[in-house]
Amino acid sequence: MRYLEHTRRCVVVYLVCLATVVVPFTALAQDLSEEQKELQQAVAVSEGIGDSVFKEASRVSRELQMGARSLFTRDPLGWDIDTIDFLTNWLFSLPLKIPAFLSSIQEQSRLLGAAGSLFVFILLLAVLYSLLWQGRVLTVLEERFKVLNTWLPQATYPYYLALLRIVVASLVPLLLLGGFSLVRAFIPSRMPWFLFIERLLILWTIGAVLLHFLGELLLRDLFRVSRKYGRTLYNISRVVVLYILLAVGVIWAAETFHMRQDVQAFIRFIISLSIVCALIPLLLKKQALLSLLPELPYRAYQNFINALERYYFPVIFFTFLTGLMWCVGYQRLATTLWTKTWAVAGSFVLIMIGYHVLSGLLNLWVEKKGVEDEEAKFLYDALRALLRYITGLATVLVALHLLGFLRPLQGVLSLPIVTIGETPLSVWILGKALIILIAILYVTRLLQAYLTYKIYPPLGIESGLAYVLNTFLKYTGLVLGLLFSLAAVGIDFRIFMVFAGAVGIGLGLGMQAIAANLISGFSLIFGRKLRKDDWIQVGETRGVVTDIFLRATKVRTRDNIEYLIPNSDFISKTFVNYTLSTPMIRIHIPVRVGFDSDPSTVSRVLVETAEKHPEVEIYREPEVSFVGYGDNSLHFELLVWIDIRDIAAWRIRSRLYFGIFKAFRREGIRVPLPQRDLHLRTAPDWMKPGQ
Known part of the structure; x- marks a missing residue:
């Protein structure tokens, strides 16, 4: 039972x-x-993704084929053989029309009155000024502006002077254009030649700016253009620019005086064809044109320059052919090819030059601040990282847009692959969210660097508290960036309640250690019992705290060995923080001397040696403790204070031993050796030989 x-x-x-x-x-x-x-109800994988991608790719392919066929459609030139006959007859009859033309000018002058005559007189004076007195005025202004040489940096003064020359060169046509606008306001005339003068003034302004800019670019020592090629390039470029301006003036004259449409089309054809042919001598100057491109220390840019040097003449021949195609009516094809080649290349070069200029300014700034300024280096690294991100993103987006791949790629990648709640997600949406998130992280890092460099020092915030604030800002920026990027793509946040429940169960089952480290990380960061740059010892590991992450803390020893210690170990176990309240610690240095030594003399020598050593802190005075008697020596301990951040205990102990050895030898203090006494007794009779 x-x-x-x-x-x-x-x-x-x-x-x-x-x-x-x-x-x-x-x-x-x-x-x-x-x-x-x-979770299954909230997250649904889109069915038939392969079919959708195939259909979208087929649609994009059809659009590209239709667009390609439209490119090869030739636009009519707008003139024929009758136009040539008309122009021939008009030219032969032109001498007979001179009397009528002069009488028309007299009639227009009478209608214009004294104000118009005065304006024409001023226009003639401006032309004479530009031909005779502009150089003198520029010389006088340069003499007056030499005072700026003492105010402006020596490296930038020539650029300001070049800008002054360009402004002076374009000042007269700009003033005349403004005066002409006032005359038109008081005399609302629609006479063709009156309107044509306004267009000529605009051409004059553009020509003055372009020609003087080319002169400053090619003939001065402002940019990296060899004198061997500068004069040649300037002469050819000046002729080409003047011819283009003259051609534009002829076209505007034909439009202003209402010539026949076919005649205008014929003039445009002849001028465009002549401009294409006139550019050939300039484009054949390979080395001269390539010398205009700056030398930049970037591999992608250097590869581009090398490829351009290798295939320069095929590229120029391609450009010439496309120019001829544009002239004969294939304007859409030529424009598309130029956009996908020269526009992409030019955008890449401009982006790289802009990046190089901004990066150079950052380098100059950090050199002025000094290499040892850690806050300035942190701000420099943050600015450079953000600049690289913006440059790379801009390069990719501009290239895809100019090549015509952006819209087709967006159409293919916009197909939904998964549906969360009521929001369909695609690779395009996730890519935009990732771009926004990365941008916010870079901006957050820049904000941390700016606060560390500009805000914290004036407020007297110590480095430990600054690290805590920056860490809080970093993780806050991460969370806000994630939420903002998800909100930007239209995801409903209520759906994450389901994921939160699943994550909670996962934490309860198998992620206790990770959760413990995360919670311990927050406790360490905001509890401030462990801070960045603290010197600690965990077990046998002694070093400085370099970073406190959410899961682990990185500690670097004096041997430059880095340890990752789980944060939960700092909560559950005992560790030593040498710099929690003060970095001053006291170390014990054992010393042994012989029995014949005077303890007072030994104490005095030890204290003097410690006080003379530069790495012993004066936080408190050194002390000597008489520990006791040993078998062969008197035992002392020298107690000194050191800054644990500046020197290791073993190193100061070694250096003090060197000094103590020299001081003991000088004072005649003997360092004992191990001593053994041997006592001999008479051997008994039974051990004697023969017994």
Whole structure:
């Protein structure tokens, strides 16, 4: 009976234990199944992704084919053989129309009155000024502006002077254009030649700016253009620019005086063809044109320059052919080819030059601040990282847009691959969210660097608290960036309640260690019992805290060995923080001397040696402790204070031993050696030989 009773009790206890184990896991399984159902309802993978991608690719292919066919459609030139006959007859009859033309000018002058005559007189004076007196005025202004040489940096003064020359060259046509606008306001005339003068003034302004800009670019020492090629390039470029301006003036004259449309089309054809042919001598100057491109220390840019040097003449021949195609009516094809070649190349070069200029300004700034300024280097690194990100993103987007790949790529990547709640997600949406998130992270890092460099020092915030604030700002920026990027793509945040439940169950089952490290990380960061740049010892590891992450803390020893210590170890175990309150620690240096040494002399020598050493802190005075008597020596301990951040205990101990050895030898203090006394006794008779 007793055995049955005992068995019954064991069965009851077993059932109770089984119930305590099974029931929670059953409830947990039910919760998991409910979470899984909600997750399946919230997240649905799009069906038929392959078919959708194939259909979208087919649609994009058809659009590209239609666009390609439209490019090869030739636009009519707008003139024929009758136009040539008309121009021939008009030219032969032109001398007979001179009297009528002069009478028309007299009639227009009478209608214009004194104001118009005065304006024409001023226009003639401006032309004479530009031909005769502009150089003198520029010389006088240069003499007056030499005062700026003492105010402006020596490196930038020539650029300001070049800008002054360009402004002076374009000042007269700009003033005349403004005066002409006032005359038109008071004399609302629609006479063709009156309107034509305004267009000529605009051409004059553009020509003056372009020609003087070319002169400053090619003939001065402002840019990296060899004198060997500068004069040649300037002469050819000046002729080409003047011819283009003259051609534009002829076209505007034909439009202003209402010539026949076919005649205008013929003039445009002849002028465009002549401009294409006139550019050939300039484009054949390979080395001269390539010398205009700056030398930049970037591999992608250097590869581009090398490819351009290798295939320069085929590229020029291609450009000439496309120019001829534009002249004969294939304007859309020529424009498209120029956009996908020269526009892409020019945009790349401009972006790289802009990046190089901004990067150079950052380098100059950080050199002025000094290499040892860690806050300035941190701000420099943050600015440079953000600049690289913007440059890379701008290069890719501009190239895709100019090549015509951006819209087709967006169409293919915009197909939904998964639906979260009511929001369809695609690779394009996720890519935009990732771009926004990375941008916010870079901006957050820049804000941390700016606060560390500009805000924290004036407010007197110590480095430990600054690190805590920056860490909080970093993770806050990460969370806000994630939320903002998700909101920007239109994801409903209510759906993340399901994921939060699943994550909570996952933490309860298998992520206790990770959760403990995360919680410990927050406790360490905001509890400030462990800070960046603290010197600590965990077990046998002694070093400085370089970073406190959410899961682990990085510690670097004096041997430049880095350890990653889980944050939970700092909460659950004992560690030593040498710099929690003060970095001053006291070290014990054992010293032994012979029995014949005077303890007072030994104490004096030890204290003097410690006080003379430059790495011993004067936080407190050195002390000497008489520890006791040994077998062969007197035992002392020298107690000194050091700054643990500046020097290791073993290093100062070694250096003090060197000094103590020299001081003991000078004072005649003997360092004892191990000593053993040997006592000899007479051997007994039974050990004698023969016994």
